[in-house]
Amino acid sequence: MSLARRATAEAIGTALLLAAVVGSGIMGERLAGGNVALALLANSLATGAVLVALIHAFGPVSGAHFNPVVTLAFATRNALSWKEAGGYLFAQVAGAFAGVAVAHLMFGETVFSVSQYARSGPAQWLSEGVATFGLLAIILGCVRHRPAAVPYTVGAYITAAYWFTASTAFANPAVTLARAVSDTFAGIRPDDVSGFVLAQLVGATVAIMLWRWLDPPRAVENRPDPAETSQPVR
Numbered sequence: 001m002s003l004a005r006r007a008t009a010e011a012i013g014t015a016l017l018l019a020a021v022v023g024s025g026i027m028g029e030r031l032a033g034g035n036v037a038l039a040l041l042a043n044s045l046a047t048g049a050v051l052v053a054l055i056h057a058f059g060p061v062s063g064a065h066f067n068p069v070v071t072l073a074f075a076t077r078n079a080l081s082w083k084e085a086g087g088y089l090f091a092q093v094a095g096a097f098a099g100v101a102v103a104h105l106m107f108g109e110t111v112f113s114v115s116q117y118a119r120s121g122p123a124q125w126l127s128e129g130v131a132t133f134g135l136l137a138i139i140l141g142c143v144r145h146r147p148a149a150v151p152y153t154v155g156a157y158i159t160a161a162y163w164f165t166a167s168t169a170f171a172n173p174a175v176t177l178a179r180a181v182s183d184t185f186a187g188i189r190p191d192d193v194s195g196f197v198l199a200q201l202v203g204a205t206v207a208i209m210l211w212r213w214l215d216p217p218r219a220v221e222n223r224p225d226p227a228e229t230s231q232p233v234r
Contacts, residue, residue: 001061007087009062011095013054017066018099018100018178019106020050025185026107031206040162048159055151067172068092069204073136076208077217089174096178104182115180115187117169124192127165132203134161135171140211173197 021043028042058064065071066090077084102113138157142150170176170188176197180190183220188196 002086003084007085007091009028009058010065010088011091011098013058013062013064013210014066014092014095014174015048015102016054016097017047017177018096019103019209021047021175021184022100022103022179022182022184023106023149026103027183028089040168041186044159044162044168047162049073050150050154051207052155055154059151062088066068066092066095067135067208068176069136069172069175070139073140073204073208077212092174092217097101097181100178100182106134109184112181112182115183115189116215117185117187118192119188120192120195125195127167128170128199129203129206130172131165131167132200134203135169136204136207137211138228140207141215144215160213167196169205173200176200205208220222 024046025039025043028039028046032039032042049125054066058066063074067073071080071085071088071092071140074080075082080088095114103109104111104113135154135157138153139150142153144151151171158169161171170179173196176188176193179186179188180193
């Protein structure tokens, strides 16, 4: 399948993911009456559910990465060329910002608004590193031996990671960048984005290196159909 079609699938899927993340955050906060735990529960369940659906829908087209660190992981395993990876990365970032805009418009918010939600400090950075490491471990561990389980394991993991990390598990650089222009429940201050992205890259790198040792890629796996390989996240 052409790169243009696969990149378009990545853009649309990432946009729908962000629309769900930001939109459910807005709805949850409005309906929770100040109960942050209830708003977070709504946000996490909606995100996990939409991931399952989106991976099923877009997986056969692009592999349903929706996440730059997932794309980089598969590029390092020769499942994508670096040219293809570049197309995926551009599509994911563009789609993420489009998804934020759509979510805002659905709830009568301005198209973009700079977030004031502080998310910084060692606990937050460690949380993002752990969340991203776990996400890549789930994907790399399942995609070869249990590919049919990937949509469910990713959705379940992200739902859980909302609750066991201090950062609510962004685990996705494209998502992090786009949420900086959402002054809502799901937002993050622009000043805090770099710390999150760096932590995500570190967590992803550790997972990629560890999995290369635990379950080395077979030579015959080089350059498979992308639709048979990857999956996302948040």
